[in-house]
Amino acid sequence: MSEKKVDETTGVETTGHSWDGIEELNNPLPRWWLWTLYATIIWGIGYVIAYPAWPMISSATSGVLGYSTRGEVAAQIAEHEAENAQLVAQLNEADLATLAPGDDLHRYAVSRGGAVFKAQCSQCHGSGAAGATGYSNLLDNDWLWGGDIENIALTIRHGIRNETDLDARYSEMPAYDEVFEDDEIDAVVEYVYSLSRSEADATLAAAGSELFLDNCAACHGDNAEGNRDLGAPNLGDAIWLYGGDRAALEYTVRNARYGVMPAWGQRLSDEDVRAVSVYVHSLGGGE
Missing domain, CATH: 1.10.760.10 (Cytochrome c-like domain)
Structure with a gap:
């Protein structure tokens, strides 16, 4: 049996492990720390026995107490619904x-x-x-x-x-990119722009007005005030869903817009x- 070695500097027994001449001291853990560790181990064992803990294929172990956070939430929801049922x-x-x-x-x-x-x-x-x-x-x-x-x-x-x-509410504006020439698109855009802006080009807007009446008034109305039965917006009130500057208007005229809203009646209760x-x-x- 080998004799235990004691570090000369500290007077503490060593473990016998040495790295590059540095020896590990065999300082025992404090008793309070050890007892805390043992207590947590015992508490952990009790917890996995009492509460759901171990994952299984389709669920987890239920524990002897049968506690369920989901069940608790479900009970609270049911209580709330009962209170508001009337x-x-x-x-x-x-x-x-x-x-x-x-x-x-x-x-x-x-x-x-x-x-x-x-x-x-x-x-x-x-x-x-x-x-x-x-x-x-x-x-x-x-x-x-x-x-x-x-x-x-x-x-x-x-x-x-x-x-x-x-x-579902349904309307669709055609894309005029292949219907109008570029100068016609510019004219229609200027006319629509002029409905809520004073700095528009009057000559160009006048030409656009004729194109508007022939192609756009069927939905937006002769005065561009819109038609709610068709979901056609009022173009003269300076309220814009996609923007009312010339660039935004040109994009709308050329490509149209096609916003979609889900049917919430399929997802929510009545x-x-x-x-x-x-x-x-x-x-x-x-x-």
């Missing part, structure tokens, strides 16, 4: 146009609709519903398909130009559709 039933049966701001049902619809909007709609329309290029501002009173609550609900439920709902409709209508732009 309001949900009233919301599903209510005439949305007659809901009076300030009453319990209207407050509930706005609160619920606001939560749905933030979770499902804010990604496109913005957290404050002010929209962005290509995504409608829901705060103003400029509506492509109508801003009364029935039309808002219809748009939300069926969407716009999607291919999943046969009742009460959620109705609630978010009330919420959008209450933002200030609803008619």
Whole structure:
């Protein structure tokens, strides 16, 4: 049996391990640290026995306590739905146009609709519903398909130009790149630009006016005030979905636009559709 070696400098026994002449001291761990380690091991063993822990093929071990965080959340959701069941039933049966701001049902619809909007709609329309290029501002009173609550609900439920709902709002502007010559496109763009700008070229705009009446007025109207039945925007109010400068207008005339909105009636419950409709209508732009 070899004799234990003691470090001369510290007087501590060494382990016998040496690296480049440096020997490892055999300093034992503090007792409190060891007991803490043992306690955590015992606690860990108890935890994996009591709670779900080990992943299996299609689930995890349930543990002797049968605890489930998903089950706890499901119970809380069920409790919440039970508390609001009467309001949900009233919301599903209510005439949305007659809901009076300030009453319990209207407050509930706005609160619920606001939560749905933030979770499902804010990604496109913005957290404050002010929209962005290509995504409608829901705060103003400029509506492509109508801003009364029935039309808002219809748009939300069926969407716009999607291919999943046969009742989706649908309109399509032709691309005039192969219809008009370049100078004709310039003239139409100048005319549309002149409807909301005073610095337009009057001569060029006058030529564009004739082209507009022959080709565009069928949807946008003789006075370019739009047609909500067709989703055709008002071109004279200086409110633009894709931008109203000459470059943006030229791109629109040449290539057209084809924005798509999903049919939320296929994804949300009817009460959620109705609630978010009330919420959008209450933002200030609803008619």
